[in-house]
Amino acid sequence: MRLLFEQWGYSILNTDVSTWFQSEDTSFIKKAISLNRDGLRFFRLKHQFYFDCFYLTETCDSSLFNELNEYLIKFGSNIFTKKALKRTYNFFAGNTGSLNVEESLLKHRNDNRAFGEKYENSVLVVATVSAGKSTLINALTGSYFNKVKNGACTSRICKIHNKPVTDGITYRKDNVLNYNANIESKSSEETSEAAMHFVSSLGAYRVCLIDTPGVNNSRDHNHLIITSDAIKGQNFDMVIFISNGQYNGTNDERQLLDLLHNHNKKPVLFVLNQLDCFKNGVDNIAKMIAVYHKELTSIGFDSPKVFPVSAWYAYLLNAQKSLDEEEQEELAVMRHRFSKAFFDLNNYIESESEHEYQKTGLKALENEIIKLLK
Ligand SMILES: Nc1nc2c(ncn2[C@@H]2O[C@H](COP(=O)(O)OP(=O)(O)OP(=O)(O)O)[C@@H](O)[C@H]2O)c(=O)[nH]1
Ligand SMILES: [Mg+2]
Known part of the structure; x- marks a missing residue:
């Protein structure tokens, strides 16, 4: 519940609220109640308060509604009238009536529920x-x-x-869910499962991206087993197969392609x-695509x-807001390089780019992923 509360607080206020409530410290409650004396009508917010309690409980476990109701009757007996509580309880538990709260709160709940009910594509x-x-x-x-980087x-x-x-990151550690308002402070090394809002055109869809270890790690043969088991398991809806454009066509890559061809039925x-590393006037991107296409067909x-x-x-374009100094310099270099027609990667498969992000080729890939979503 604490985790849910922090997430909810962040999604509404865009602030890390985890430090607001220390479990033994009741001074916040006293402060809130004293606002009334200062002329602030805190108790007008009873509808919102009840909404929050039920909404957060529902997200955790709606079978706790009765317990919550009894607790709130006791808690609010000297402060609130029972009417507002009853109305909220009926709305959540019985699906009847309407609520006297802002449209934005109802929208938050509706959006969340609609998203949760969608099929998740992996x-x-x-x-x-x-x-x-x-x-x-x-x-x-x-x-x-x-x-x-390292x-x-x-x-x-x-x-x-x-x-x-956007409401920070939720991640699993030792089978316990954790939350942090700052996504960048966490790393995939700490967890095998995490959730965050995607800042790309996939942001509107219920998607799960599954990162795997590279299969030809000479120091760790186990990586091949982990990744080939994942392919054979077929617990996903599509595959992205990445080839490093600079070294494409190695034996290791060929083995992985064979494995994929023999054991995978999904698109x-x-x-x-890494085509940004290519050299204008030396490398030929169009030819490389054609050769790779031929190899895949064979x-x-x-x-x-x-x-x-x-x-x-x-990545540099999508994460612009959170880049460090070095990355910002890197972005400027990339922008300059991609101003040449040779690097308009979209132009090799569709048409000339209208926006700089299209030039990275990712937009075309995102569009194709979206087309394949169930
Ligand atoms: N120039 C350039 N470098 C890239 C690009 N993509 C990845 N790299 C670099 O290539 C290196 C490996 O990238 P990763 O994303 O860690 O590759 P990976 O496939 O996840 O690697 P493993 O997990 O070890 O199998 C890093 O130094 C990246 O910065 C790209 O599009 N352009
Ligand atoms: Mg990796």
């Missing part, structure tokens, strides 16, 4: 080591949750769920990543869709 992201799986996932979530590599499966609104989107993939992208540039 997207498995696989590749050989260092192709850019974690960076691509950061680009699609708009957060630096998968720390890729050379640390992903060593286990990590599921990242989209939430309907696959093929990404050629393995047996039927009409494979290949997306040329720069996950790193896409």
Whole structure:
């Protein structure tokens, strides 16, 4: 309940409320009650107060409604009239009547419930080591949750769920759910499952991105087992297969493609990543896409869709608000590089870009993911 309260507080106030209430400290309650003496009609807020209590309880476990009701009767007997409580109880427990609260509160609940009732599409992201799986996932979530900077590599499966609104991060640690208002303070190394609002065009959809360890880690053979088990398990709705454009076509990659072709029945989107490292006048992106397409067809993939992208540039653009100084400089360099027609990655598969984000190639990939959603 505390976790829910903190999340709810953040989504309404955009403030970390975790420090507001210390369990033994009742001075906040006294302060709130004394507001009445200052002419502030705190008790006018009884409807909102009851709404919060029932809404948070409902999110946790609606079988607790009766207990909550009895508790609130006792708690409010000297302060509130019983009418407002009864009305709120009937609304939540019996689905009858209406409430005397702001439209925004009802909308918060309706949006949350509608989102929760949607089917969650899972997207498995696989590749050989260092192709850019974690960076691509950061680009699609708009957060630096998968720390890729320090050379640390992903060593286990990590599921990242989209939430309907920006309200920090919820993550699992030792099977206990935790919450933190600041997403960037947490890292995928601490957890195998987390939820945050995606700052990209996937933000409106109920999607889960599944990060996997690179399969050809020479130091840890276990990574191949983890990722191939995930592929064989088929507990997802589509696959993003990433190839590092600079080194594409290695034996390790070929093995992974064969594994995917033999054991997967779900749609696959093929990404050629790190194309920002290519050299204008030396490398030929169009030719590379054509060669890769041919190779995929020869393995047996039927009409494979290949997306040329720069996950790193896409991340820098999506996470602009939270970049450190070094990343901001990097963004300026990227912007300059992508001002040349050669780097308009969208132009290799669709048409000339209208916005800078389209140039990263991620927009086309996001559109295709959205098209495949159930
Ligand atoms: N220039 C450039 N670098 C990238 C891009 N995507 C990823 N990288 C870099 O490539 C390195 C590996 O990226 P990760 O995202 O950690 O790759 P990964 O596939 O998750 O790696 P493992 O988890 O170790 O298998 C990092 O240094 C990234 O910054 C890109 O689009 N452009
Ligand atoms: Mg990784």
